[in-house]
Amino acid sequence: MCGICGLAYVDPARPVELDRLLRMRAAVAHRGPDGAGERREAGVGLGHTRLSIIDVATGQQPLANEDGSIWITFNGEIYNYRELAAQLQSHGHTFRTRSDTEVLVHAYETWGLNFVERLNGMFAFGLHDVRNGRVVLGRDHLGIKPLFYSVTDEGLFFGSEIKAVLAGSGCAPRLQFASLQEYLVFRYVAGSRSFFHGVHRLPPGHVAVWQDGRLQVQRYWTAPGPAAHNDSTGLTLDQATDRLEELLAEAVRSQLMSEVPLGTFCSGGVDSGLVTTYAARHADRQLATFSVGFAERTWDETALAQDTATRARASHHVLRADPHTFQATLHRLIWHHDEPLSHPNSVPLYLLSRFARQFVTVVLTGEGADELFGGYPRYHITRLRHATAHLPQWSRALTAGALRRLPGHRAAKLAELLPLSYEDAVIYNSAYVSPALVSRLTGAPIDDAVAERRDLVAQAFVPGDAVATMTRYELATYLGCALDRMDRMSMASGLEGRVPFLDLPLVEWTTSLRSALKVRARENKRVVKRLAERYLSPRITRGAKSGFGIPLKGWFQDPAFSALLDRMRDPRHPAAAAFDRPTLDRLLAEHLRGDQDHGEVLWLLANVYLWHEVQLWGNRGD
Incomplete structure (x- = not known):
């Protein structure tokens, strides 16, 4: 690297x-x-x-x-x-x-x-x-x-x-x-x-x-889609699980090549747990594993990570993160990332990379599995939207109205997507902030902002298969975001990150696999979880999706963030010209009063303000 x-x-x-x-x-x-x-x-x-x-x-x-x-x-x-x-x-x-x-x-x-x-x-x-x-x-x-x-x-x-x-x-x-x-x-x-x-x-x-x-x-390369006839056609779930084990074990084995110490990031989830399991099996010495924990028990998964490490007979190391360290690190990380940070977990990932670099020079991680095997809830939303494609627009609009009266984020998301074209439904299924709110914040329509995504959806489209379409689209979009984060946050400390789930033979086999072996009914990553049941705790294989999460709502209300929020209220700040002041002030006030959780959009806005400070003021957080 x-x-x-x-x-x-x-x-x-x-x-x-x-x-x-x-x-x-x-x-x-x-x-x-x-x-x-x-x-x-x-x-x-x-x-x-x-x-x-x-x-x-x-x-x-x-x-x-x-x-x-x-x-x-x-x-x-x-x-x-x-x-x-x-x-x-x-x-x-x-x-x-x-x-x-x-x-x-x-x-x-x-x-x-x-x-x-x-x-x-x-x-x-x-x-x-x-x-x-x-x-x-x-x-x-x-x-x-x-x-x-x-x-x-x-x-x-x-x-x-x-x-x-x-x-x-x-x-x-x-x-x-x-x-x-x-x-x-x-x-x-x-x-x-x-x-x-x-x-x-x-x-x-x-x-x-x-x-x-x-x-x-x-x-020079495009991810293949499900084929009518290939070596994965007609595989049962058990047969697909056996084949996945062969490919993933070989991917991990090949990526252990190194003349310097090596370990894994072990978050407490399925993907990093499998990578850790195979790395420990093939390593020529005791494997070092690393995870990050939080004081907030809802977000802390160090016990699950420790369980995986114990099963793999690895030497496990834990780092604790807190709001003050989080806020104090942001300028530095935006300098490393060049662009505004995508996800708040960039911060614990950077801190964990710096921590791990004291022990190893290379880490293997679980990135890529969610995009390949349908690990996100939005895959189910895409399937449901695809199932209504034959309905006229007025019928979809009526169904959306009924869904809006139901509780839960996913019903609201599906209600938002139903009236849209299938192309737009795929695009906005992965939106974290309302396009209408962004238009109000920036004072302009967002058509130009999504133009290239429309091309990417067209290239990803697989007729009659919403999961395959979403997989190919995610490989061309969100996967790049996750990989950029991994590269910049690890390389900031001179640590190489490797991603066995993205080994090319494994990727090409997975994208040609029948979608029903990945996502069905309310199940995600079926074949991956079936494999994980062989080695990991049921608390991991049957639990909710995990990762290096961040308690963002509460942290934005922490005093450690007060100076940053004050700068976001300053109309003289170089970033302020890009935004509608009344809209931004309302978002800040509602969040701090606890009326609404605007943590997601405030995180993004804060990054834009910090990006201007890094690029125009030269504030690198040194």
């Missing part, structure tokens, strides 16, 4: 200024505390900061092929690199290192741009093909590793984090208004757009080629 950066000028003869490249590299120095390197040629510069995991002795970057005609700066891990190295040696390539990075330059030489299709891992890279005068950017199939870029009149600037891109381009940070609206509705920005004007993210499963002063972005 590392930090990468680079630039390519429109003028291929223009020398690359060393200080410019070093500024970009310094912006991601926290990602690679074990070493740094750079490479400059006419028109192109590559930078790298290294966190040593594999081939600690000889894996320095940027790295070249035998004749120096191809150079690469790479972040991530390639889990099938040994198999690829053997194939490449049969093609006559000679390896000078034992690193997975060297496999990439030889693979590009042999197979061209299509080499990325052969990779199983998490990766982002910038590759300079000197002979053909082009720079290639690439990102893994699911977007586990980040890669951002900007194209200006000078050329292309790219990096693992937005701060590196801005350090190279010299552009001042500017808020993208449509991204602000999208963030306030969904808690994150999906697709290729970022929170910054002029800065883009390379989408998962894509490569980009810079040549002759132009950038061309192209897709």
Whole structure:
């Protein structure tokens, strides 16, 4: 795991200024505390900061092929690199290192741009093909590793984090208004757009080629949908459970490769519990596990995490979080994240990563299982909305009216979605804040904010299968939010996070699996929970969904947050111009009086205010 950066000028003869490249590299120095390197040629510069995991002795970057005609700066891990190295040696390539990075330059030489299709891992890279005068950017199939870029009149600037891109381009940070609206509705920005004007993210499963002063972005992978005939057709639940066990156990085993200490994040839930179980089974020493706890018993799941660790015979470590530490950390984390934080659990995740780094350099986590196997309640809502697709609009409107009289959040959510088109129902099913409220807050419609999501829904659509459609849409949207959070919060402390549920063979098998084996009636993640019953406590497998949650409602009423709330009331604050003052004041007053719980939208608004302080005032919380 590392930090990468680079630039390519429109003028291929223009020398690359060393200080410019070093500024970009310094912006991601926290990602690679074990070493740094750079490479400059006419028109192109590559930078790298290294966190040593594999081939600690000889894996320095940027790295070249035998004749120096191809150079690469790479972040991530390639889990099938040994198999690829053997194939490449049969093609006559000679390896000078034992690193997975060297496999990439030889693979590009042999197979061209299509080499990325052969990779199983998490990766982002910038590759300079000197002979053909082009720079290639690439990102893994699911977007586990980040890669951002900007194209200006000078050329292309790219990096693992937005701060590196801005350090190279010299552009001042500017808020993208449509991204602000999208963030306030969904808690994150999906697709290729970022929170910054002029800065883009390379989408998962894509490569980009810079040549002759132009950038061309192209897709190389799409998640398959359920197939009429494949090896998962007709599987019973027990058979699917056996196959899932084989794939997940192999994914965990392959991701244990490391020359440094390794552990797992164990939240007390099913997904991290299974990863911990298999990691303990295959580890060559006692596994270290980590969880975070809270004083509020409703949110504390350390007892469940301890139970899993005990069953796995692991050495378990617990960190306690509190409101004061939470509030005091926010500026720093937004600087690391570049964009406003998506979920409050970014804070305990960062604190836990910093804590775990005292013991290990790599952790395995349970990210990705919910998106692959239908782990969220919104999968049931999508199924119900799909079941009414044949009804005329007036009938759906009547049904929605009846649902509004029923208690509970899910009935209200379904009532909100029924009158909408199926496309919009899928999009707004994952909304955390009312689009109407965001329009009032920002003083404008949100149509532009959801335009790219409409394209993503169209690409994800599987006729007649709401669960498969939702899965493919979530892989292209919310999964990226979760992975960005994991990457930034762990790498802020120089800790590598790995995600076995997103091992490529497991992903492609899962997305082709019949939806009834994932979600049915009131059940979520059926096959995952059936597997978990073999190893984990019934309190975990039969309990409510868990994770690193946050008691947000009460914490916003804690005195630790009073100074932040005062700044949100200040009309002179640089963020204030983006919002309707009466609407914001009403939200604050109702929440603090206890009349309504506006914790979700206040969390997002607070992040926007803090983002302005980080970007415009330079307040990094140091």
